Every structure is written in structure tokens, then in C-alpha cells.
Amino acid sequence: MRGPVKIVATVGPSSASASILAQMLSLGVDVARINTSHGSVDQWSSMLESLRRAEEAVGKRVGVAVDLEGPRVRTSNSALVKLEKGDLVTLGYMEGDIPVDSKQFFEALDEGDIVLLDDGKIALQVESVEGFQVKARVIEGGVLGPRKGVVVRGKEPDLPPLTARDRSALEFFADKGVSHVYVSFARSAEHVEKVRSIIRRLGLRHARVFAKIEGPSGVRRIGEIAEASDGVIIARGDLGMHYSLEELPEIQELIVMEARRRHKTVVLATEFLSSMIEKPVPTRSEVVDIYQAVLQTADALMLTGETAVGRYPVKSVQWMAKISSRAYRKLAASPPEKPRPTSTPYKLALGLVELAESLDAPLVVYSKTGRFAERLASFRPLKTFYVGVPSREVERVVRHLWGAEPVVVGDHPYEAGLARTYEKLRSENIIHGDETVVEAAWSSERGIYIIRVRNLEF
Ligand SMILES: Nc1ncnc2c1ncn2[C@@H]1O[C@H](COP(=O)(O)OP(=O)(O)O)[C@@H](O)[C@H]1O
Numbered sequence: 001m002r003g004p005v006k007i008v009a010t011v012g013p014s015s016a017s018a019s020i021l022a023q024m025l026s027l028g029v030d031v032a033r034i035n036t037s038h039g040s041v042d043q044w045s046s047m048l049e050s051l052r053r054a055e056e057a058v059g060k061r062v063g064v065a066v067d068l069e070g071p072r073v074r075t076s077n078s079a080l081v082k083l084e085k086g087d088l089v090t091l092g093y094m095e096g097d098i099p100v101d102s103k104q105f106f107e108a109l110d111e112g113d114i115v116l117l118d119d120g121k122i123a124l125q126v127e128s129v130e131g132f133q134v135k136a137r138v139i140e141g142g143v144l145g146p147r148k149g150v151v152v153r154g155k156e157p158d159l160p161p162l163t164a165r166d167r168s169a170l171e172f173f174a175d176k177g178v179s180h181v182y183v184s185f186a187r188s189a190e191h192v193e194k195v196r197s198i199i200r201r202l203g204l205r206h207a208r209v210f211a212k213i214e215g216p217s218g219v220r221r222i223g224e225i226a227e228a229s230d231g232v233i234i235a236r237g238d239l240g241m242h243y244s245l246e247e248l249p250e251i252q253e254l255i256v257m258e259a260r261r262r263h264k265t266v267v268l269a270t271e272f273l274s275s276m277i278e279k280p281v282p283t284r285s286e287v288v289d290i291y292q293a294v295l296q297t298a299d300a301l302m303l304t305g306e307t308a309v310g311r312y313p314v315k316s317v318q319w320m321a322k323i324s325s326r327a328y329r330k331l332a333a334s335p336p337e338k339p340r341p342t343s344t345p346y347k348l349a350l351g352l353v354e355l356a357e358s359l360d361a362p363l364v365v366y367s368k369t370g371r372f373a374e375r376l377a378s379f380r381p382l383k384t385f386y387v388g389v390p391s392r393e394v395e396r397v398v399r400h401l402w403g404a405e406p407v408v409v410g411d412h413p414y415e416a417g418l419a420r421t422y423e424k425l426r427s428e429n430i431i432h433g434d435e436t437v438v439e440a441a442w443s444s445e446r447g448i449y450i451i452r453v454r455n456l457e458f
């Protein structure tokens, strides 16, 4: 039992081939992330093509998440830059030892500011600011790769939530079966709503909008942002540059709690297995980090550099799946607490999860949009639950949810959809004929909620 936690893998140069992706999918990847901070329409096209081929080979369709660059400030160097501790370097707009691609970056800079590069691996302290010419001292050295993220600790560029690059990326992906859009640097509910309206205009009907919490305003406004989103992502890469690292565990706990109490999908991202970018085996602390993340009941864990540019993308997925299924055993022994239901649909969902658990029976439902599945997942059912869905579009949405196993049965009235779902599970021998099963669907035609328990043993 791989366990209910889902795995998001970033597709990049290391994993863009159909054969590598097929191995990753069969080992447990549930969502493929395309980080549009990098690459081009041509590269994204070939990634989607490889992904389709991998899905065919494995017989499993996964979520397709488009991660928008957002107002990201980056260095614009194309070659590596070696930086030694103590060096005095110049930062300039598209020029200098360290060229930076945003004018707003320089306008907000003051002497004494700490500038972090590449998820904080390199740190500088600003000594002088003359317009777009800045002198800074290297306080943490390293080799700066091309086009790496730049963050001024505690300062967020007051830029619009979407850039021209984001809009063209969304236009490209509008008819590509995308199931999730990750909004980078989400700073307010308004940001999220803006992206949602653009997505709707582009015809991405079912796509869910997840807000990436990457800086101080995202953390401060987590409540309104979570309310406005379908899910939140704890982006530990950028968060670890805005905050000092020892603050990260509490921020992670806070955001998981704020998301879960609002029944929102919650994803933990970045540096879970970063040592496996170079090595075939994780460090002990990475293993424990993943184990603890599962016990914190995130819906999904995200691999970034490990599968995008790492030397061991398949082994990284293998390790994440192995550790999370081990953590699942611990969870099964001491079930996680469930959030309070906030309305009738959630009360029904909670009742269903508890009924299935008390009978130790599989839960089978039919959900036309995937919203019913989201409500059930939010109560963290300990066993996989099966969700009949009308289309591949909804299948991809449901794939992201804790414990949810989507089954495409076509578009039917609820009761017929539920019957087809049960039949399909029986025909694939996922559920056995004599097994007690809890089923549910609501019949909008008759305005009633159907709960049926098959093969009860008294
Ligand atoms: N689509 C891509 N094409 C090329 N390189 C990529 C792609 N996606 C990710 N990468 C590489 O993998 C690294 C880690 O991935 P990720 O953490 O998603 O990126 P970042 O944090 O830089 O936005 C990136 O810095 C980049 O070097």
C-alpha cells in the first residue's frame, strides 16, 4: 500500500523522456509539474508529448500542474559565476558580475539588505546602491548557475501577480488538459482571484488554482489566500530565503493547519531529497523530513530539482514512495485528527468517511466535478477511496487529492454513475463481490443523498 499521500514531480531535462516518466508514474508520481519559470513552448510541448506516451504505457493518467513564474526576479547570467566569501561584487540591471533582470529589484534595495540567490545557497550583503549599480559583499559563496531566483530577505517586489510570460504560458496550456495552476508568490486573495478569472476566460473549466506561499505576505495573509484557492503550496525554497531557516518548521506547521481547517488541499514543496540531485541515496534527515511531512498530513509532497535536473529522478520517486508508505503505517495506527465540518456537504462527507472507517470498508463515490472527492479527502480517510468521474479532465484533478483513486466511467446521472463505478471496480477486481462496500452519490434530480452499504455482515 503506497499510502494516501500523493507525489508531485517537476519535469525537467532529467525526466522529460517518456521512458523515465513512465518509470516515475509507475513508482508513484500522481502529478507532473511543469515549472514555466524555465524552458519554452517547444520544450513544454515535448514534455506533454512524453507525458502522454508515459501515461499510455503505464495506463494511468496523472495531474498536470502548470507552475507560473509570477513576478520572479532572476539573475540573467548564462554562464556560471564563481563567488568567494569576502568578494566585493557588482549587481547591475542585466549587467555586472551578477546581472539581475528586474528594475524594481534595484528600486527597493537599501544598504545592509541581504540578497539571496538560488534558494539561499549564495548570500550577499548590500554595501552601496547607486541607481541600477549596486556593490555587495559575498557572505556565503558558491557557484551561481544560470537564471537563478533572487530574493531580498523580508522584501517582496510589489509587482503584478502575473507577467506577460505567465499570460502567454497560460494561453499555450489552455487546451492541453491542464488540471492545476500553481500561482507563484501569491500575496493576497485578489492575486488568486485574478489568475482564476484569466483561467476561466481561457476555458480551463476544471483547472484548480493552488496558491504558492513563498514570502511574508503569503504567510501573513494565509487565511484569505487559502479561502480564495483550491489548495496551497508551502514553497520552502523561496520561504527559506525570506525567513531564516530555523523559522521554516513553524511556518510549515502554520500553513498546513490553516489549509486543513479550511478543507483545502495542501502541498509541501522543495528540498525533500535535494542530496539525491547528486547521490543515489538520501540523507537520514531527508528520510525523516518526508516521514514527518506525511504525519503532518499534507495531501502531496513535491519533488523539484531532484526530478527536474537531478541525476537520480527515478530513485528519488522510489525513495519518496517508500518512506511515505512507511509513514502511512504509523498514521493508520494513530489516525490524524479531522477538521470540523463547516456545512452540510462537509457533514455528509465526514459521516461517510467515518462510516467507511468504522466498517473497515472501501468507500466508492461518483463525483462529476471532483468537488465531492475534495470534501472527502479533507477528512483524511485512512484507506484509498474510489471516485467515479465522468472524464479524464476530472480524473487529473482528483489524482492530486489525499487517498483518492479516480476511475473514469463517463458522464451519467449520479446513481447510474455510481453503479458503473462499482461495476468497473468489480471487473478490475479492485473490489470483491462479497466485500462490504460503502457507496454514496447525491441525486440532484431527486434532491437526495444516496448512501448504500453493500454486503453487510451481521
Ligand atoms: N522546464 C525546465 N527546463 C529546464 N530546467 C528546469 C526546468 N524546470 C526546472 N529546471 C531546473 O531545475 C531547477 C530546480 O527546479 P525548480 O525548483 O522547479 O526551479 P526554480 O526554483 O528555479 O524555479 C531549476 O532551477 C532549473 O535549473
Ligand SMILES: C=C(OP(=O)(O)O)C(=O)O
Pocket (backbone or CB within 6 Å): 035, 037, 067, 149, 184, 212, 214, 234, 235, 236, 237, 238, 239, 269, 270, 304
Ligand atoms: C516550489 C517553489 O517555487 P519555485 O521552484 O517555482 O521557485 C519553492 O520556492 O519552493
Ligand SMILES: [K+]
Pocket (backbone or CB within 6 Å): 035, 036, 037, 067, 068, 069, 070, 184
Ligand atoms: K515557478
Ligand SMILES: [Mg+2]
Pocket (backbone or CB within 6 Å): 184, 214, 235, 237, 238
Ligand atoms: Mg519559489
